[in-house]
Amino acid sequence: xxxxxxxxAHDLGLSVVTISKVLxxxxxxxxxxxxxxxKRMRELNYQPNFAARSLVTGQTWTIGLVVPDLLHPFFAExxxxxxxxxxxxxxxxxxxxSDEDPELEVQEISQLLARRVDVILIASAQxxxxxxxxxxxxxxxxxxxxxxxxxxxxxxxxxxxxxxxALATSHLIEQGCxxxxxxxxxxxSTAVGRLEGYRRVLxxxxxxxxxxxxxxxxxxxxHRGENGGYEATKKLLAIGPQPxxxxxxxxxxxxxxxxxxxxxxLRIPQDVxxxxxxxxxxxxxxxxxxxxVDQGSESIGKSAADLALGxxxxxxxxxxxxxxxxxxxxxxxxxxxxxxx
Numbered sequence: 552x553x554x555x556x557x558x559x560a561h562d563l564g565l566s567v568v569t570i571s572k573v574l575x576x577x578x579x580x581x582x583x584x585x586x587x588x589x590k591r592m593r594e595l596n597y598q599p600n601f602a603a604r605s606l607v608t609g610q611t612w613t614i615g616l617v618v619p620d621l622l623h624p625f626f627a628e629x630x631x632x633x634x635x636x637x638x639x640x641x642x643x644x645x646x647x648x649s650d651e652d653p654e655l656e657v658q659e660i661s662q663l664l665a666r667r668v669d670v671i672l673i674a675s676a677q678x679x680x681x682x683x684x685x686x687x688x689x690x691x692x693x694x695x696x697x698x699x700x701x702x703x704x705x706x707x708x709x710x711x712x713x714x715x716x717a718l719a720t721s722h723l724i725e726q727g728c729x730x731x732x733x734x735x736x737x738x739x740s741t742a743v744g745r746l747e748g749y750r751r752v753l754x755x756x757x758x759x760x761x762x763x764x765x766x767x768x769x770x771x772x773x774h775r776g777e778n779g780g781y782e783a784t785k786k787l788l789a790i791g792p793q794p795x796x797x798x799x800x801x802x803x804x805x806x807x808x809x810x811x812x813x814x815x816x817l818r819i820p821q822d823v824x825x826x827x828x829x830x831x832x833x834x835x836x837x838x839x840x841x842x843x844v845d846q847g848s849e850s851i852g853k854s855a856a857d858l859a860l861g862x863x864x865x866x867x868x869x870x871x872x873x874x875x876x877x878x879x880x881x882x883x884x885x886x887x888x889x890x891x892x
Contacts, residue, residue: 576640615663632852669863716748728796732764736800780807802827840883
């Protein structure tokens with residue numbers, strides 16, 4: 552016969568309400584009580600009846616996450632953090648990838664809505680807000696991650712992308728670069744913000760992009776961005792004057808840029824300095840370690856999980872919140888032209 556909550560409560564001399572609160576990760580349960588309850592659950596191999604709980608509470612204890620690319624370390628890290636944080640509170644995370652395809656993203660969101668998840672987290676590949684209107688019609692709360700949409704009043708957690716572009720461009724100028732090019736991403740808010748930060752800093756130094764010095768990666772800017780970065784940088788090197796610094800939309804595109812520069816027989820950073828964005832885990836182990844703007848993926852994941860849990864547990868008001876993570880630049884050999892003191 553399956554173990555019931557009342558069986559665990561009887562064994563430990565606690566109320567069923569207390570056992571239920573432990574299951575829900577309720578904060579007013581003492582650590583020692585929580586430890587005793589969880590230990591006894593493991594001993595009895597207790598399996599919660601989520602269907603029954605859903606009927607009583609109106610919750611499914613699941614949170615959905617849709618990202619454009621699970622192979623990209625940035626989104627993988629965010630998913631890992633969200634999963635760890637939600638698990639602590641008894642929630643399951645359902646993860647899917649849109650593969651940067653807006654139609655596939657709508658299908659994945661529809662599946663999550665059909666499963667009646669409590670909250671949906673989305674790093675969206677959409678070009679319009681129609682998809683989010685569909686979610687709103689289902690009265691399911693959602694949170695945008697990394698990418699947002701002008702005119703859409705929605706929860707958002709992400710990095711300050713204008714600050715990303717400003718940090719990278721300022722650093723290249725400080726290293727003596729004067730012909731700074733930008734390999735920009737696709738038409739999403741992250742790329743638009745980074746381009747704006749790049750332009751703003753150049754303008755503050757009475758500089759401007761030279762003709763042909765802003766080149767687009769095309770439609771994909773994530774793990775496949777290396778090929779786009781390579782082709783974009785080949786174009787940059789084929790025009791005159793050649794750039795002496797390149798700020799890339801993200802680290803994969805920066806890897807492609809560095810390969811194109813080295814293939815052209817040029818030196819990094821002496822001839823062309825390079826800065827990426829993302830501070831991926833392997834950036835320090837490259838042939839030329841890559842300077843990169845750290846987007847704070849762990850902070851984004853933690854903040855997104857906290858907000859999702861607050862909404863799911865009805866502790867936070869449903870007024871949309873925006874949280875911008877402050878980026879930081881990590882300087883390595885790919886851009887260090889002037890020795891630090």
